[in-house]
Amino acid sequence: MQPFRFLKEAGRAVFQDRYVKRASDMLREWDGKDGGSIGIIGVPLSKSSISHSGAVFAPGVIRKMLSSYSTYSIEEDIDLLDSVITDYGDIVMHPTDIVESQKRIAETMEQLVVVHPDALLIVLGGDHSISFPAVSGFKKRWKKIGVIQFDAHHDLRNLEDGGPTNGTPFRNLIESDVLKGSHLIQIGIRDFMNSKTYTEYGKEHGISIYTMKDVRNRDIKEIIKESVQQLEKEVDAIYVSVDMDVLDQAYAPGCPAIGPGGMESASLLDAVALLGEYDIVKAMDIVEIDPTIDFRDMTSRTAAWVIMQFLKGKKKAGWI
Amino acid sequence: MQPFRFLKEAGRAVFQDRYVKRASDMLREWDGKDGGSIGIIGVPLSKSSISHSGAVFAPGVIRKMLSSYSTYSIEEDIDLLDSVITDYGDIVMHPTDIVESQKRIAETMEQLVVVHPDALLIVLGGDHSISFPAVSGFKKRWKKIGVIQFDAHHDLRNLEDGGPTNGTPFRNLIESDVLKGSHLIQIGIRDFMNSKTYTEYGKEHGISIYTMKDVRNRDIKEIIKESVQQLEKEVDAIYVSVDMDVLDQAYAPGCPAIGPGGMESASLLDAVALLGEYDIVKAMDIVEIDPTIDFRDMTSRTAAWVIMQFLKGKKKAGWI
Amino acid sequence: MQPFRFLKEAGRAVFQDRYVKRASDMLREWDGKDGGSIGIIGVPLSKSSISHSGAVFAPGVIRKMLSSYSTYSIEEDIDLLDSVITDYGDIVMHPTDIVESQKRIAETMEQLVVVHPDALLIVLGGDHSISFPAVSGFKKRWKKIGVIQFDAHHDLRNLEDGGPTNGTPFRNLIESDVLKGSHLIQIGIRDFMNSKTYTEYGKEHGISIYTMKDVRNRDIKEIIKESVQQLEKEVDAIYVSVDMDVLDQAYAPGCPAIGPGGMESASLLDAVALLGEYDIVKAMDIVEIDPTIDFRDMTSRTAAWVIMQFLKGKKKAGWI
Amino acid sequence: MQPFRFLKEAGRAVFQDRYVKRASDMLREWDGKDGGSIGIIGVPLSKSSISHSGAVFAPGVIRKMLSSYSTYSIEEDIDLLDSVITDYGDIVMHPTDIVESQKRIAETMEQLVVVHPDALLIVLGGDHSISFPAVSGFKKRWKKIGVIQFDAHHDLRNLEDGGPTNGTPFRNLIESDVLKGSHLIQIGIRDFMNSKTYTEYGKEHGISIYTMKDVRNRDIKEIIKESVQQLEKEVDAIYVSVDMDVLDQAYAPGCPAIGPGGMESASLLDAVALLGEYDIVKAMDIVEIDPTIDFRDMTSRTAAWVIMQFLKGKKKAGWI
Amino acid sequence: MQPFRFLKEAGRAVFQDRYVKRASDMLREWDGKDGGSIGIIGVPLSKSSISHSGAVFAPGVIRKMLSSYSTYSIEEDIDLLDSVITDYGDIVMHPTDIVESQKRIAETMEQLVVVHPDALLIVLGGDHSISFPAVSGFKKRWKKIGVIQFDAHHDLRNLEDGGPTNGTPFRNLIESDVLKGSHLIQIGIRDFMNSKTYTEYGKEHGISIYTMKDVRNRDIKEIIKESVQQLEKEVDAIYVSVDMDVLDQAYAPGCPAIGPGGMESASLLDAVALLGEYDIVKAMDIVEIDPTIDFRDMTSRTAAWVIMQFLKGKKKAGWI
Amino acid sequence: MQPFRFLKEAGRAVFQDRYVKRASDMLREWDGKDGGSIGIIGVPLSKSSISHSGAVFAPGVIRKMLSSYSTYSIEEDIDLLDSVITDYGDIVMHPTDIVESQKRIAETMEQLVVVHPDALLIVLGGDHSISFPAVSGFKKRWKKIGVIQFDAHHDLRNLEDGGPTNGTPFRNLIESDVLKGSHLIQIGIRDFMNSKTYTEYGKEHGISIYTMKDVRNRDIKEIIKESVQQLEKEVDAIYVSVDMDVLDQAYAPGCPAIGPGGMESASLLDAVALLGEYDIVKAMDIVEIDPTIDFRDMTSRTAAWVIMQFLKGKKKAGWI
């Protein structure tokens, strides 16, 4: 008899069905060299939020939620089992210097896209402030980039009143000349969650805005197709930024800024799967989940599905 | 250097974006004289509930939730920023005499509509029992009134078994000759939440009843148009009573009597915005939210949107 | 004056409206003899779950939730008031012998269907492992049976890796020759919640699988009609197994294995009401509700509605 | 083989150790005639509370907590197994007439002490307002009564400002001439929880007041002995009123009015056991537990122990 | 009849007993001029915490908890009713610049002590990082100051690894020459909550350290007397810093860094009351309460008592 | 500049103070060979509990809580920094065969003590049922063993009624001749938590029983000394079994069977540190923590301290 045959490393002694692989099994800790075709990176920053936010914990929880799901899509008969996601780990944040933390994000993103220029990147926030440095770093790899942002909010606040908060990333990208307003598409913008000033700023800068009324009245897939067609004429790569508060509070109870009138999760999942099918879509971030106020990690569970849908689209189209 | 330049009144030291106004900024504490065109009043009564209810806390929480939202509807390009809502405050309830509390509601409502006959009134319950005195007081201003009630329940219980509870307000209005049954329209009545006796009572008294089957199978806006057209032939003013439990438990987890099979919040929000467009609609109450059992004040957040949608409709139609 | 006129048995001193009957008033404790036309039985077993589960508490909570609802369907004008549900009580589980507990379920179900061959049976789990012994016992009454399973998962795991868990009941039924694969219909199977191996097992054994894509794209009533038509050609009785996790996490937050992408509760309620209309549908179980992690017993409330819808269908079709 | 050998009445299918009796097994539902030597009665009233309170649920929860404990005191080698507690059930409260509810308490208590003059009575509140009618009814059996009150608060508020709330019972008893101030002993009165006006009222009326400073500096048993010796010279029977908020918030987290600086539960348990040993102590109430805000029913668990300690004292002294 | 006689400003319609004043009634909003003899100021900063902390909310919650208590100490027969506490409000923090926020604290504290040199100051954190700027500002008023710190931790971490976090305030004060190590007394330092390096740093710098072993084995009042006697020989003013995590987790469940082995709240309350009696004690802060993770605001309730005890001591000794 | 200088392995990007070591840093994952002088092993079994228990999660949570504490005891000036604890990981439990799970525990413990005969072993339950196989395995190393059990309960239930549950481990050890009754010492046994039958069983078998009355009236250290002195005359090794429910519910809110009247955590911590000082004490288990119902992992935090106290005692006495 084999000795100690029932011992497993702490935390690993859970039930294992020999025929079941978990989505989290796709993750491979980065060895410092090989990047593979898909990478994931955690950005545990939420001190930059205007309101109190525990989004710092989201990278860990989203990864953990991947272990609740399998790699197989029965709807499309696609199995992601053999796909490998390089897990680059998390970026260390500075305890008392938020701007330094954001610089670390930009530096790390830049290094990643330079070293692994062909990798598809999935960035786990953190609050939405991280999209400014993340996109800035990502830009180093491409001449022109576009962004498709799912969000209830414009995130175009002025930078004077509070610095680079989670209300400002797209303003910051535009004013830093990283992103042209006309290369930004916002989907899911909601009533009573934005001030007219910033809507006007968006229009003046040529941002394409699809409000929730558009989402309710049209097929989300049509909006996505229209958006990609518009961008692919002008940019080299598209970065998708998914602020989970684009969803209705019934579907994403764990975002700091919840409310009624938002998207159903089915629409977002459809949209992301379709985005995955386009080769030009090269990166995605998922932000604004505060696990400390969520119910049973519902919002992180949906974030894990957003990742899976994105990869399902990539696999379906043959990009991975 | 200005001394004490960073001090703000306790509780006010929160982030302020110079270009953002909150919906709560529309509120002006009543100065005892001027009523303005829109008024809001809190009715913190829930000891009248059949089951244990903390709806007493809803007026405070709904007001607070207004501060989470802006005044701007991007969907309609309507900004309520310049609208002023006179906040009359709350009515003091008696700790041990529930009927006395209800008399105070009626007296206060009567005085309000007499002193400010042109004001649009928004009443924040409390449980549904408050609609009996609130509508009774409101009636003093008009010859004939109609009521459109959103509710999973008829609220037509007999008054002998428990007095004027939250199960009885519309029975009480009918039997007190404040409201004719044929001037009452109930929308969203649900299976397994009413007894046949009271449905029959409703039919005998000419109440128009739209069940959830009607809501699922028809366009809610058609139901609203039909309802207003029916009432405007016969009454001078319409009072809208919104029992938040008309919503499905997924959308209104904080009502005492939750269950499946209810309305989605998008339908209610559409309905209320449309009601706001009719000049004949003069008042609205929002009841049956118990913040002590809600999840992240979701139900109060939706109540705040109900107010905003109502005013958006009023603004759109030019009434405010 | 009658003495002690205000005393009621402990726990019964709640408000009683003389015209209102509760759904729970249909329940009659079994007298050990008469079974009546409808029976209900609790199976408090969840130690058999792969993951930690408190589904052991669901039978009690679902019964309690019946007391929150009435017997009257206003949508169909059907009152179940005079229907009697014999409550057989709960099956005593063994504290440390799970297989023994499952044997007790099989033995009890077999005795019930033998002694009361015409009774409609409603089984309250517990986790899904109980469907193996419950269907096995139920089978004793019929030559050939079919099963319609609502579930996000196949529950066709191999039995070697963990024995008769909640991941295995339908595999176990097929391999025990209780049920032919071609007599099993699975509705609501979801992406990322199953491994390809088990989908293939299902297909090889002739199981009919409707994924969530089917549910989203088709009318659920058509799926039900198609399913019953297929089965009624080949079997004598249909057992319906409702794993509540077929619902989206927004609608069934209290299931152990929650996630996005699931069914809305309205669809499930419609489906079950329609199933009730078929005479061949003779039994139903409701499983996988863990009240210890639910929000305000929402999932048990929906389970109570599933029972009511089932009986509404039966009553509508004249079977009870 | 016995058929249906594993079926038990719903809710009863729990583990039973043949050698273990639960404290709840002492309860016998009242048959309408025989009262026995110990009675228990529930008073589910908390609408009378100044602040929102769910103490209405405490009678049910305290009874349930008795099932978590056994009848055996190993410390004293006393087994209460053979003691029978007649459970008179709960008094039905009026949904909208609080004063009527209090009259029902008084009427019921009076009838109980008249019909069962020798029974020891344990009254489960509810909020502290119930002690006014409960003691008033109890008084009918005796010429002169004394009260020993455990409480952080005097409960001597004026009756004009809010009627018979939970802040007034002892004021009400004194002003109704049911109780002389000098026959009232208050133990555990705390800093910052009372106004000086009422302390002075207490002193003027001859109430004996032991503050928490007394409790901290002296042996609680000495205080009890001193109290009983003082009262037994002057009264025929002592009623003990246990407001659980006499305990520190660490020990009674489920009282509406919690705070630091209170008694440890060991002191209260010692005090009550000793009180039980005196024949002159004839009744006890336990009030001010709100199970809806408690943590794991800790406060009701302690209430169940208060009952057991009281009976342990009675048994030790041979009175039961 | 007076019109609108039952209307009160929103949120004020609560029960009022004419003879009861609340501790919060002592607070007077600052008029920008008069400082009075006692001042309170909120410092909503917790982004500086090493671990995620919601201490930003504590100033608001502690103020609110004052409304749960009265002004009267029955133990000492001292009523603080006539004392006035000038509420200077809260200091506005910068959303993304933590060091700037700390500068604002220092500037504001300095201005306060300069403008109101005789006022007793109570500072409500926030995390413990605020004590560095708060004491620095306070120092401007005095030649030499001493600090008595209640804490489980030394808070003497190096400043290189994370900047001015909540682990560093006393290190920072010493290294900035604001405070001499020998003028710092730490009480309640606990096992397994500090590294030996920092204990040694403390000893090398002459800090007086009383561990929990000292607290358990000695009378806390003796420790306080000894501490003040030591300091009053050398300094002009003593600042008391109360990190609520000095308490055991059973008594202060809402601190970020909880654990067993801590002080009972009675000891802390005794200590603070005694400190209040010394004229040389001129200021106090209360830090490290995170209301978002507390149970029923227990820790903030105790903080409110800390304030009351401090003022009780001051009143007893005749300083206010 | 070093590339990727801010990247850390997922979950590791937390603040690190260069001078602080965490207690969890003592843990070294077992390499399959070297056992070292101290070992820890997780036993995630709680399906064996009489009542629903999530103690299966305790090994993971207790380990995690070790990371909240440092290695340094300031009270004793002992630093455990250089001590290494070999973490053997967790024993894999069988999903549906509880007795098999218990056999795996016994087998693994036996192999551990045979292979590493000199190691001090710390076993993390799980429920108390694990002590039967754990002690049985441990026994293989010694001729005669003694057990000191901290518990509110005897755990001497008969084995017929439910098999080897968490109510039976010490009965099972006695009846299996692994342990003599006279070699078992129970400390903390409480009123109303045991039946007289089992107390008598304990006395008949010579078990030494210290009730909570003994604990309250005596110095816990005297009880420990007395206990060890009694055992060391008769046995070769002592196994300490710490059922955390020996603590009062205020100190251990996360045990399944909570109640008042228990030990304060300071007493338990003192007792365990003293036990650690005896060379004859060779192993310890910690059981009955259900993290799913705890408050902020308080009970697991105390368990982590129990481990640290035990090792502090060992270090103090020079055994490690």
Ligand SMILES: [Ca+2]
């Ligand atoms: Ca955003």
Ligand SMILES: [Ca+2]
């Ligand atoms: Ca957003």
Ligand SMILES: [Ca+2]
């Ligand atoms: Ca209603």
Ligand SMILES: [Ca+2]
């Ligand atoms: Ca309703």
Ligand SMILES: [Ca+2]
């Ligand atoms: Ca299933």
Ligand SMILES: [Ca+2]
């Ligand atoms: Ca399932």
Ligand SMILES: [Ca+2]
């Ligand atoms: Ca009281």
Ligand SMILES: [Ca+2]
């Ligand atoms: Ca009290």
Ligand SMILES: [Ca+2]
């Ligand atoms: Ca500190």
Ligand SMILES: [Ca+2]
């Ligand atoms: Ca600290």
Ligand SMILES: [Ca+2]
């Ligand atoms: Ca035990």
Ligand SMILES: [Ca+2]
């Ligand atoms: Ca125990």
